[in-house]
Structures are given as structure tokens and as C-alpha cells.
Amino acid sequence: MKIACFVEAYNFEIKSEEKALLKFKSTAETMGHSFEFIYKDDISRISDYDTLFIRATTDPSSCAYIISRLAEQYGLKVIDDPHSIRTCSNKVILHDIFQKNNIPSPGSVLFYGDYSHEIIGGIFKSLGCPVIIKTPYTRFSSHVEKASNIAEFIEISRHLLRKAKVLVVQEYVRSDFDWRVGILRNEVIYLCKYYIPKGGWKVKSKINGKNVWGETIAVSRDTISPELKDLSINLSKHIGTGLYGLDVKETNDGFKVIEINDNPSIYDGFEDVIDNDIYEKIISELVS
Amino acid sequence: MIIVSEEEDDSDSNPLFFLRQPVYDSVLNINHDYRYLRMGYYVSAHAETFGVEVTPNCTEIMDAYRNPLLMEKAKRNGIRTNEYRLITSVKSEFNAPVLLFAVNPFTNNSMKVVDSDSKLPEMIKRMSMGARFPVSLHPLTGEVHEIVQMFGESTNEETLAFTKRFYEVFNIPICKLVVQIDDGGVVLNHCEPAIKKEVKWDIVHDKMHEIKQGH
Numbered sequence: 001m002k003i004a005c006f007v008e009a010y011n012f013e014i015k016s017e018e019k020a021l022l023k024f025k026s027t028a029e030t031m032g033h034s035f036e037f038i039y040k041d042d043i044s045r046i047s048d049y050d051t052l053f054i055r056a057t058t059d060p061s062s063c064a065y066i067i068s069r070l071a072e073q074y075g076l077k078v079i080d081d082p083h084s085i086r087t088c089s090n091k092v093i094l095h096d097i098f099q100k101n102n103i104p105s106p107g108s109v110l111f112y113g114d115y116s117h118e119i120i121g122g123i124f125k126s127l128g129c130p131v132i133i134k135t136p137y138t139r140f141s142s143h144v145e146k147a148s149n150i151a152e153f154i155e156i157s158r159h160l161l162r163k164a165k166v167l168v169v170q171e172y173v174r175s176d177f178d179w180r181v182g183i184l185r186n187e188v189i190y191l192c193k194y195y196i197p198k199g200g201w202k203v204k205s206k207i208n209g210k211n212v213w214g215e216t217i218a219v220s221r222d223t224i225s226p227e228l229k230d231l232s233i234n235l236s237k238h239i240g241t242g243l244y245g246l247d248v249k250e251t252n253d254g255f256k257v258i259e260i261n262d263n264p265s266i267y268d269g270f271e272d273v274i275d276n277d278i279y280e281k282i283i284s285e286l287v288s
Numbered sequence: 289m290i291i292v293s294e295e296e297d298d299s300d301s302n303p304l305f306f307l308r309q310p311v312y313d314s315v316l317n318i319n320h321d322y323r324y325l326r327m328g329y330y331v332s333a334h335a336e337t338f339g340v341e342v343t344p345n346c347t348e349i350m351d352a353y354r355n356p357l358l359m360e361k362a363k364r365n366g367i368r369t370n371e372y373r374l375i376t377s378v379k380s381e382f383n384a385p386v387l388l389f390a391v392n393p394f395t396n397n398s399m400k401v402v403d404s405d406s407k408l409p410e411m412i413k414r415m416s417m418g419a420r421f422p423v424s425l426h427p428l429t430g431e432v433h434e435i436v437q438m439f440g441e442s443t444n445e446e447t448l449a450f451t452k453r454f455y456e457v458f459n460i461p462i463c464k465l466v467v468q469i470d471d472g473g474v475v476l477n478h479c480e481p482a483i484k485k486e487v488k489w490d491i492v493h494d495k496m497h498e499i500k501q502g503h
């Protein structure tokens with residue numbers, strides 16, 4: 001089969017990402033398929049391929065969405081499919097899905113900019129203090145902020161509402177790491193711990209003015225707790241059958257899902273250290 | 289059916305109220321702007337989360353509002369387009385005059401008419417933000433018109449048959465269309481949010497009544 005892998009130049013900037021992309025290519029070729037990197041200038045000839053794997057960052061406003069939807073319409077198998085992109089890229093839609101399906105997650109409300117005492121007081125009363133504020137389109141932890149009091153909440157939310165129509169406000173759930181559960185076709189294919197760097201509270205934190213990423217520790221998928229596994233598979237079924245990465249916090253009160261991503265990062269020497277068959281699994285899914 | 293509209297008369301719910309409630313019935317979402325990340329979009333997304341039918345749904349919205357998707361769907365459904373190209377830099381086979389539409393997350397109302405070849409490279413460079421995003425290039429063959437489409441009706445009499453077909457295919461209750469009119473008829477080039485005051489709300493109200501009664 002002819003596999004197209006949609007990328008942008010930045011996908012080759014970090015060595016471990018480039019190496020992972022080359023592993024996808026060599027795995028596909030070993031399995032008897034062709035695997036070609038394609039770019040935004042190639043969008044119009046997507047119907048020349050049998051299947052599409054997107055590694056460029058996805059968002060409904062990106063070129064990745066356009067190629068995903070065109071490929072779907074031409075009948076190609078697509079990872080990430082347009083529905084998964086639309087759903088996972090938007091924190092407001094995820095909030096809605098979590099509430100509707102009782103997904104265990106931090107207490108969460110939508111905020112449209114009503115600064116009345118009743119609304120603001122209600123937010124802090126129901127979510128406690130501090131609260132986390134997110135725009136719908138956060139990515140790589142940007143536009144995710146913490147407010148420790150009402151004054152900070154007003155300042156941060158006013159700033160974020162200049163671009164966003166609505167914000168998600170959440171209870172702050174402290175943890176040393178986020179579980180990252182990699183899911184494909186509603187099965188767990190890898191498991192990691194994404195640690196929060198010391199002095200920060202996000203996997204990518206600004207510490208002394210510098211962006212710092214926490215460590216990634218791969219863990220065997222076979223050791224996943226049944227509770228985390230059921231929760232992850234159940235949530236993935238509400239989105240689709242594609243490739244997803246869930247971020248989950250483990251607390252005394254059970255697991256709490258932070259988000260489900262389409263287009264999860266797969267870097268050589270990170271997510272693939274223990275369950276190194278993820279390349280075969282993903283290629284097999286693309287050509288199935 | 290629940291009618292959700294930013295125009296309070298006749299509607300069952302306004303978008304903000306609707307977004308706070310569970311949904312159990314099909315939804316007609318009336319808005320002048322369905323762009324991704326706007327209220328019009330969230331109403332449809334909320335309805336989809338609850339598994340009910342909604343007009344327009346999020347796939348339909350994206351298919352209409354993103355230029356290459358609009359063009360491909362139009363072509364597949366026999367709506368006339370002219371040979372558009374997605375480009376990030378100038379290639380010799382393109383000759384002015386052309387219409388250009390930015391395909392990036394930031395720009396709205398992005399139509400640019402370029403009437404001389406010498407101006408093309410600079411304009412494409414600007415609209416593609418230095419080749420970071422594609423630009424959709426359409427040959428200019430007719431007279432360019434901007435019309436507002438409301439449930440298949442048009443603000444321009446000459447395009448009525450065209451807007452009726454557009455609505456059948458795209459299912460977007462209200463939008464602005466950029467078209468060209470030439471000897472062969474109407475050619476579709478672009479779809480974007482309507483400006484609220486350009487919408488003929490009396491037509492929208494009549495259509496809403498019809499739809500409600502039909503239910």
C-alpha cells in the first residue's frame with residue numbers, strides 16, 4: 001500500500017522526532033509498503049495514496065485538517081481523522097464530552113466573561129483555590145494558566161478572553177506526573193509518565209523565565225492499572241478508533257482525566273522505549 | 289426540533305443558554321457566523337456531543353468555510369467552480385487576473401483581486417505568511433459578486449437558482465458567498481460568515497416559521 005505521511009519542516013527539527021519518523025518509514029517498508037513524507041504543497045494529490053498518517057500538528061484551522069478531510073472523502077484510511085481532530089483540539093468540546101459521559105476529571109466549568117460576584121464567587125466555591133484557566137485551543141501547555149485568587153483570575157481571564165469566546169476553568173489537581181496512555185483502535189499501545197519539572201506545575205513549565213520539559217519515563221503497557229485502562233479505553237470510544245494520547249492524573253480520589261489528544265507525540269527514545277512495537281501497530285492499522 | 293438563534297424572536301433558545309443545557313431534540317442552529325471557535329460553531333458541536341441531528345453539523349461547517357474543502361465538495365456535487373489551485377509560491381503557469389483567498393487560521397474576509405502578473409509574487413508571499421500557509425488561487429473570468437445566502441434565498445435575484453442548489457449541497461442556513469457571474473452562469477469561489485446587518489432577517493424568520501410548521 002502507498003502510505004502518505006503528512007509533515008511540516010518543524011517535524012524534523014528535533015532529532016528524536018526525526019528518528020521516530022524514519023522508524024515509521026523503515027517499519028512500513030519492511031512490511032512491504034511505500035511510505036512517503038508529504039507537505040502542504042502536496043495536498044491536492046492526496047488521492048494518489050491509499051492511506052494517510054498525519055504527524056504535523058493538527059487543528060481544525062490547520063492544513064492538516066484540510067488534508068485529513070480530503071483524504072477521508074477520497075476513501076483513504078486516515079490517522080488523525082477529521083472528527084478526532086475537531087473533538088480533541090478543543091477543550092470546550094472535551095469539557096462537554098466529559099460531563100455528558102461522566103468521565104472522571106477535575107471539576108470544570110465554562111466561563112464566558114460574566115464577572116458578576118455571583119458567577120466568580122460560584123466558580124471559586126465549586127472548584128476551590130487555585131483554579132486552572134484554559135483557552136479552547138491550548139497546545140503544548142500554552143494558554144493554560146493558574147489563578148490563586150479572584151484578582152489573578154480576573155486579570156488572566158480578561159487577557160485570554162481577548163482572543164477566545166469562552167474559557168474552561170478547572171479545579172487544580174496536583175501531581176508529580178501525568179500518566180500518558182497511548183491508545184490505538186481502543187487498545188492501550190504504550191504507557192508513560194510525563195513528569196512535571198521541579199518548581200513547575202505543568203509538564204512544560206516556565207521556570208526562571210525558561211521553558212523546561214519534565215522527564216518522560218516509559219512504563220510497560222502490561223502493568224497498567226485496570227482502572228486506568230478501563231477509563232482510557234472507555235473515553236477513547238467516545239471519540240473514535242484512531243490514535244490518541246490521554247493525560248491522566250492519579251490522585252487519592254482515583255484517576256482524573258485531563259485531556260485526550262489526537263496526534264500524540266511519538267519520539268524515539270521516549271514513548272517507544274519499552275513497548276517498541278508501536279511503529280508496527282500503527283502501520284498495521286493504517287494499512288488494515 | 290429546537291431552534292437556536294442569536295435573534296431572540298421566534299427562537300427557542302439563544303446560543304449561551306443552549307450551551308448550558310443537555311440536548312434531547314434535533315437542532316436548527318441559526319447564526320450569521322459559524323466559524324470555528326465562534327458561538328455558531330459551539331452550538332453545533334454541543335448538539336453533536338449529545339448525539340442529536342443538527343443543521344448545520346460541524347463537518348458541514350468546516351466543509352463550507354475552508355476554501356479547498358468548499359471547492360472539492362462543490363465539484364463533486366456539480367456546482368460550478370473554476371480550476372482553483374492551492375499554492376505557497378508563484379509558479380509560471382498562473383496568470384493574472386486572479387482571485388486569492390488565504391487558507392490560514394488567522395485571516396477572515398481575505399479575498400484579494402490581483403490584476404497584474406507582476407503583483408502576484410508579493411501578494412502570495414504576504415497571504416501565505418512567507419510560504420507558511422497555502423493560498424487558494426482562482427482565475428478571474430467573470431464579474432465578482434458578494435451575495436448573502438439565507439436558506440437557499442439570495443440577496444441577488446440573478447443567483448437564486450444557484451443559492452438554492454448551494455443550500456441543498458452545503459446545508460449552511462446563512463453565509464456570504466463570493467461568486468463570479470459570466471456567460472455560463474454563476475461560479476462559486478468562496479464562503480465566509482455573513483455580516484449581521486447584511487442578512488435579511490425577515491427572510492430568515494419566514495423560513496424558520498416554514499421549517500417549524502413542517503415539523
Ligand SMILES: Nc1ncnc2c1ncn2[C@@H]1O[C@H](COP(=O)(O)OP(=O)(O)OP(=O)(O)O)[C@@H](O)[C@H]1O
Nearest residue numbers: 106132138139140141142144170171172173202203
Ligand atoms: N486541572 C488541572 N490541574 C492541574 N494541572 C493541570 C490541570 N489541567 C492541566 N494541567 C496541567 O497543565 C499542562 C497542560 O494541560 P493540558 O493537557 O490541558 O493542555 P495542553 O496544552 O493541551 O497540553 P499538551 O498539549 O501539553 O498535552 C499539563 O501538564 C497538565 O498536567
